[in-house]
Amino acid sequence: MLYREAGDFKTSYQADSQTFPIAFDRWRYWAVLVIAFCVVPFFVNAYWANAILVPFLIYAIAAIGLNILTGYCGQVSLGTGGFMAVGAYACYKLMTSFPDVSIVIHIILAGGITAAVGAAFGLPSLRIKGFYLAVATLAAQFFLVWMFNKVSWFYNYSASGQINAPERFVAGIAVTGPNTAPWAQYMICLVFLTICALIARNLTRGTIGRSWMAIRDMDIAAEIIGVNPLKAKLTAFAVSSFFIGISGALFFAVYLGAVEVGEAFGIQKSFLVLFMIIIGGLGSLFGSFAGAAFLVLLPVALKVIGVDLLGWPTDLVAHLQLVIVGALIMFFLIKEPHGLAQLWRLAKEKLRLWPFPY
Amino acid sequence: MSADFLYGIEVIINGLMAGVLYALVALGFVLIFKASGIFNFAQGVMALFAALTLVGIMEGQVPFAHLINAVFGTSIHHFGWQVPAILAIFLTVLVMIAFAWAVQHFVFRHLVGQEPIILFMATIGLAYFLEGVGDLMWGSSIRTLALGLPQGGSIWVEEMTNGLGGDDFYGFFIDKLDMVATLVALVLVAGLVAFAQYTKQGRAMRAVADDHQAALSVGISLSYIWVLVWSLAGIVALVAGVMWGAKSGVQFSLSLIALKALPVLMLGGFTSIPGAIVGGMIIGVGEKLFEFTIGAPYLGGATENWFAYMLALVFLVFRPQGLFGERIIERV
Numbered sequence: 001m002l003y004r005e006a007g008d009f010k011t012s013y014q015a016d017s018q019t020f021p022i023a024f025d026r027w028r029y030w031a032v033l034v035i036a037f038c039v040v041p042f043f044v045n046a047y048w049a050n051a052i053l054v055p056f057l058i059y060a061i062a063a064i065g066l067n068i069l070t071g072y073c074g075q076v077s078l079g080t081g082g083f084m085a086v087g088a089y090a091c092y093k094l095m096t097s098f099p100d101v102s103i104v105i106h107i108i109l110a111g112g113i114t115a116a117v118g119a120a121f122g123l124p125s126l127r128i129k130g131f132y133l134a135v136a137t138l139a140a141q142f143f144l145v146w147m148f149n150k151v152s153w154f155y156n157y158s159a160s161g162q163i164n165a166p167e168r169f170v171a172g173i174a175v176t177g178p179n180t181a182p183w184a185q186y187m188i189c190l191v192f193l194t195i196c197a198l199i200a201r202n203l204t205r206g207t208i209g210r211s212w213m214a215i216r217d218m219d220i221a222a223e224i225i226g227v228n229p230l231k232a233k234l235t236a237f238a239v240s241s242f243f244i245g246i247s248g249a250l251f252f253a254v255y256l257g258a259v260e261v262g263e264a265f266g267i268q269k270s271f272l273v274l275f276m277i278i279i280g281g282l283g284s285l286f287g288s289f290a291g292a293a294f295l296v297l298l299p300v301a302l303k304v305i306g307v308d309l310l311g312w313p314t315d316l317v318a319h320l321q322l323v324i325v326g327a328l329i330m331f332f333l334i335k336e337p338h339g340l341a342q343l344w345r346l347a348k349e350k351l352r353l354w355p356f357p358y
Numbered sequence: 359m360s361a362d363f364l365y366g367i368e369v370i371i372n373g374l375m376a377g378v379l380y381a382l383v384a385l386g387f388v389l390i391f392k393a394s395g396i397f398n399f400a401q402g403v404m405a406l407f408a409a410l411t412l413v414g415i416m417e418g419q420v421p422f423a424h425l426i427n428a429v430f431g432t433s434i435h436h437f438g439w440q441v442p443a444i445l446a447i448f449l450t451v452l453v454m455i456a457f458a459w460a461v462q463h464f465v466f467r468h469l470v471g472q473e474p475i476i477l478f479m480a481t482i483g484l485a486y487f488l489e490g491v492g493d494l495m496w497g498s499s500i501r502t503l504a505l506g507l508p509q510g511g512s513i514w515v516e517e518m519t520n521g522l523g524g525d526d527f528y529g530f531f532i533d534k535l536d537m538v539a540t541l542v543a544l545v546l547v548a549g550l551v552a553f554a555q556y557t558k559q560g561r562a563m564r565a566v567a568d569d570h571q572a573a574l575s576v577g578i579s580l581s582y583i584w585v586l587v588w589s590l591a592g593i594v595a596l597v598a599g600v601m602w603g604a605k606s607g608v609q610f611s612l613s614l615i616a617l618k619a620l621p622v623l624m625l626g627g628f629t630s631i632p633g634a635i636v637g638g639m640i641i642g643v644g645e646k647l648f649e650f651t652i653g654a655p656y657l658g659g660a661t662e663n664w665f666a667y668m669l670a671l672v673f674l675v676f677r678p679q680g681l682f683g684e685r686i687i688e689r690v
Contacts, residue, residue: 076475076478124671124674124675127674127675127678128671128674128675128678129678130474130475131397131474131478131628132624132674132678132680134478135620135621135623135624135667135670136624136667136670136671136674138617138620138667139664139667139668139670139671142663142664142667143664143667143668145663146660146661146663146664149660150657150658150660151658220688220689267617271482274479274482275482275483278479310428312428313424313428315498316424316425316428316494319490319493319494319498320425320490320494321490322486322487322489322490322493323486323487323490323491323494324490325483325486325487325490326483326484326485326486326487326488326489326490327483327487328483329479329480329482329483329486330465330480330483330484330487333469333472333476333479333480333483334465334468334469334480337472337476
């Protein structure tokens with residue numbers, strides 16, 4: 001009864017073009033925000049923050065970024081790990097070079113630097129398409145990881161080759177470093193995620209988002225009707241890398257605290273984020289959240305079931321996890337190539353007609 | 359001749375040998391891509407899986423022993439017999455054919471007509487799945503492959519070439535295993551070409567690669583050809599797995615050679631068997647030479663990780679379909 005357009009009269013153009021046209025969706029949206037901002041921080045403990053919430057928030061940002069490039073603009077990228085590394089190392093260099101500037105500005109700047117790097121690696125996309133491009137983005141992945149390993153300027157000549165986040169404060173509360181409270185980690189990631197999601201939502205609704213989707217659906221046709229492919233593809237690469245850079249900076253500074261580039265930002269990370277948007281749904285913001293939540297929760301759930309309940313050895317559960325993730329991806333692609341987001345869409349369609357579907 | 363020049367030649371020869379091994383993996387990709395349009399990311403993991411299976415069968419290991427032990431509380435691990443290499447290879451080929459059938463039957467049959475990118479992602483899922491199954495079946499420790507392949511530098515080549523340089527030159531160092539791998543690769547390619555040219559199945563395979571619908575209309579069974587192609591790719595993967603496994607042990611990193619084969623494919627074109635081989639050679643020589651002349655002295659080494667990709671990337675900007683690929687014609 002609640003979920004329908006009927007009776008919800010719009011009286012202004014603004015109301016007519018708002019993000020959530022259905023009243024129930026708007027209430028749900030505000031309810032989620034209120035719970036996330038005002039309830040969860042008081043209950044979050046170290047285990048929940050470290051194992052589930054903070055990685056979920058950070059991967060959701062990365063998934064939104066990759067979804068803009070792959071889901072909305074149709075350019076498959078396997079370089080996510082490399083771009084996250086750019087964000088992390090840019091953030092580290094900024095944090096250590098300008099210790100007096102707020103970390104929030106550093107993270108945003110790190111996103112900006114990643115956007116520039118991403119746009120540079122996006123240049124070949126104007127000539128190369130499809131699989132060839134996917135493989136070409138691997139060049140970014142391997143080159144960037146190699147560079148952060150070899151050029152010691154990036155890790156301030158530290159002997160271990162690791163980078164460690166120094167302690168930084170936002171409004172007097174530690175958000176990086178060893179003394180960070182779980183709720184502070186959670187809050188800073190949540191704020192960034194909310195802003196990123198808002199930006200992404202509005203970008204994809206507007207002119208630029210439409211030009212991305214036109215390029216995705218058929219680039220030659222889009223070019224003929226007047227979409228500039230250079231601009232569309234490069235902005236997609238830049239915006240996507242901006243988000244991925246922010247997530248990389250948060251991943252390093254807030255979540256891990258200390259990072260070794262090959263381990264934290266290897267090719268596995270690229271695949272992980274790609275799986276998130278496939279399982280979640282290409283070309284859908286909700287899908288980015290759903291996919292990130294799914295792939296963050298799955299290993300935790302498997303560990304709880306396999307190791308804690310059944311008492312199996314850890315390595316066996318890790319192998320099973322590979323099998324299950326692989327099988328799930330194939331299952332999803334066969335049964336629902338549009339991912340969890342499509343299930344959600346179908347549920348909404350059904351709800352609209354409920355209880356009289358005819 | 360100066361020693362540096364001779365070392366350069368040695369680097370080129372070794373690069374060619376490495377390139378042959380890349381080409382072996384790339385060959386599997388090309389076979390499947392030509393026949394079904396599937397870009398098979400799992401090729402590297404197939405090589406790992408095949409090599410693991412071979413070692414496991416030879417040592418008489420019980421498959422899934424770890425899992426069975428965890429579920430039933432038993433402690434089995436080996437049957438207690440050793441299987442001779444020939445029989446083990448035969449059994450492994452059977453396993454790869456069964457795998458090909460299963461992949462076709464349970465996954466790709468349901469994905470016919472999907473966009474290529476969906477198929478590609480399905481093969482990434484397949485790669486994860488197969489990697490997990492391989493670990494579950496045979497365990498994840500590093501194995502040595504005892505097939506009795508020759509190892510170490512070839513003394514004969516060293517002695518033959520010793521006289522070329524001055525006193526500080528001791529002849530070319532060439533790994534015997536690389537020479538065997540090159541020979542095997544040549545035989546394999548010749549065999550594949552003969553199969554494709556002179557047998558009924560091979561002709562059907564080429565017909566499918568040419569045009570699916572035309573092939574269907576003259577009575578060629580697509581699903582049969584796809585199983586056949588996946589089986590062939592499995593056998594190529596077995597050969598690649600054996601060669602790489604003999605070189606560096608059968609372990610997880612074996613599956614990463616698939617990543618090395620990707621730039622080879624880009625360079626050679628996804629649809630060309632000669633392209634895969636020439637591309638492999640170019641990548642092999644290119645990355646060894648770059649490491650030798652620029653990478654190791656000036657850039658801190660380990661440039662092999664990315665050089666192949668950069669080379670392929672720069673090359674593609676000028677020729678988007680690769681060296682031997684079919685010309686890409688786009689229509690609205």
